[in-house]
Amino acid sequence: MFVTYILSKIRAYMRYRETVRELSQLSDRELDDLGISRFQIESIARQHATA
Numbered sequence: 001m002f003v004t005y006i007l008s009k010i011r012a013y014m015r016y017r018e019t020v021r022e023l024s025q026l027s028d029r030e031l032d033d034l035g036i037s038r039f040q041i042e043s044i045a046r047q048h049a050t051a
Contacts, residue, residue: 016049 023031023041031038
């Protein structure tokens with residue numbers, strides 16, 4: 001059970017990092033088209049990782 005918990009946390013962190021990386025690669029114009037400000041990237045990634 002503990003191992004399952006740790007693995008789920010690792011997977012969530014990996015999803016978070018991947019989302020941050022992908023959104024960070026977008027230009028400001030592309031982010032604006034999506035309705036995202038650059039300062040929101042980490043927050044959005046955190047929400048995505050826990051969903």
